[in-house]
Amino acid sequence: MVRFLRPWRGSRMVWIDSICINQDDIREREAQVAKMAHIYSECRQAVVYLGDDIVKPLSPGEYPPRRRLEDAIGRSTSRGQLVNEDKREVDIFHLLKRRYFSRVWIIQELILPRQISIPVGTMELCVDKLTGPALSSYNWNRTAAPWIQQAGQRKLSANESNIYDILRATSQSKAGDPRDKVFGAHALINSSHLERSALRPDYSLSCLHVFFGVYAYSLINLKRTELLCNAAGVSAPDGYPSWTPSWRQPEAVHAWFLKRPLEWETDRERAWDPIAAKERWTGERFYLPKEKWAGEAFRTWWEGTGGPSVSSTDSIRVMHVTTEARRWRTSRELYLDEKILAHDWSREVPVELFSTEASHHHASSRPHRQWDRHCVVDAATGSLSLQLVHVLPFQTAPAEAGTAHGAKIFRVPAHVGEADMYLTTDDFALDLHVQPGRDHLFLMDNGKSLPPFYLVMRKCSDGEALPWAFRLLGCCHHLCFRANPGSWTRKSVRVRYNRYDYDRDEVIIEDEVPRRNEDLFLADLQPGSLQATVSSVRSTVMQSLRGEPGELEGLFLGMGDLTKTLPAFQGLLNERRLATPGFLDSYVTCLDKKYQPRVRGGHVELVVQPDSWQAFYTPQVKSLYKEWQYDGASDWSASRLVRYSLFRSKKPIRVRAAKRDLEKVILESPIYTELSQLTRAASRAADGEVSMILRCDQPEDGRTADPLWPKSVMEGFNIDGYTYKVTIL
Structure with missing residues (x-):
């Protein structure tokens, strides 16, 4: 030369x-x-x-x-x-x-x-x-x-200006020193002087540290979450970071780019686009525009031979998780909506009537839960700490349902109810690696309108030192549920006229909503501030206590101040989440001490004195306290006729009510329904639902409220939706 x-x-x-x-x-x-x-x-x-x-x-x-x-x-x-x-x-x-x-x-x-x-x-x-x-x-x-x-x-193309894109473009090149695969790309960096100086070649670093450093830089600084598709995962040896590729491969850098996220793009008819719909109303229905959608593999499989047939009247729907910024309105908002009351139910009901654009709290909550906030890598151990949304723990084993476009679709049945969850992966075999009771599904929220990324991880045994420490098993690219939405049954109004005075009468009937949209909004998985929910529950509960008490009057023996009955509601809520005190112990604290209330054998026993019998002997009370005992008798009787004669004898009588009868009154009360909205938040905060509504707004109520996904999905899969600081070992 x-x-x-x-x-x-x-x-x-x-x-x-x-x-x-x-x-x-x-x-x-x-x-x-x-x-x-x-x-x-x-x-x-x-x-x-x-x-x-x-x-x-x-x-x-x-x-x-x-x-x-x-x-x-x-x-x-x-x-x-x-x-x-x-x-x-x-x-x-x-x-x-x-x-x-x-x-x-x-x-x-x-x-x-x-x-x-x-x-x-x-x-x-x-x-x-x-x-x-x-x-x-x-x-x-x-x-x-x-x-x-x-x-x-x-320079390389405009799309290859940072170290990640350059390494991807040159990953198949050769070098005598493996570190030169990174150092050789240094001169091609064209994104910023800061990146070039941060990645200055240093031959004193080992090959492992060079690869590990640029991999972490690409993930955290450049937000290239698709790198996790090629992580070692289940094949990572003990002590080796599970979120990084296997560095022992001869072409370690090339292994970073072997698999790409399964982000198929296809035309899919969306549920509602109000701007376009205004221009495309034909008098019969809305013709909506097409847009890009990730999840083509599942749709192809479902519409082919894999998915069960669903009739137009079937209450089961397939609901896809989407980043669309909408939220479901409350039942009260829907009830007062004149458009819903006046809708013609012979036509399809647009989803706009049932959802509104995300509020400020909903929109601002997503940036605060993005995975890269305060994301760090421990240089000593190689562990990665980041913010992840805990979707659910695996409580049942996945099973492979089919394949499409080179992807695998897995079905996970609900542990409660008849709902199903479907996860789409590339070649990660969920059925071979997921262990119910140990493994969890997390969501990487990228913020804005970017699609979420799902991580299947296994909780580490050392839970006391690192309560949220996991090892990455593999990645999923699409999530949807097949379940009964339930909450989409709304009230409609039919109009009829009186033939004599020509007055219009409105008859309210319930009907199933023929929705065209089966999406679960990501904003609803973790809504904004809990303060709004607490305030709404407080208002509804206090209004119910001031209104007609109904059967509550018999349950609490005519107590005047019904706000003092709230501990009984708290007791039943405690039992539902295995907390203490229980329902009966809380209930007896609400009763007048003159009745000498006590709990024995799943019953509440009271002693009624002659001067209290007249107030006690009401239809509401008699329907609960059905059994009586008199003058030291050992057996309980349910004869109403004899009990009335004992009342005339002017002697104390012992009466009792079964727990199931007392619980029924609480469960059917709108107060219990409202308080139940705070159960998941109370569990996280180790607090009580009643104490949350009785106190003033607290800073801790800035935490998120319950997800607004359908009840069948929430209970069937024990959906969490809370953001945690997770460490991936």
């Missing part, structure tokens, strides 16, 4: 990295590698010498004919012929198979210079900034050097 470059007359200055850099001096190598971008960008010309078997020597004073690379592209006319001297053509595709073009260092040598000379045979091929656009008509992705189309462009 040196003899070829030597001019036949005069002198020539040439810079050759293998000669001009002391390869044995680590510090010099680091300094010179950092200057590579400047050297190649400022040189007048870079010469690509491919060997004396490719280049024919010329006589002194002889100059080779010059041709532009794009004009010299040809095919070999016979076996092994690389250059056609007659036509001055070169089989470029065969030429790119040479080992030279597979080396990582020559990528910057062909991209950064202003002009490049490639001597082939007796010709000289020229490359400059005009060459790239002329090469775009060829398919270079099947060659060993697909980046050749960027030769002479001074």
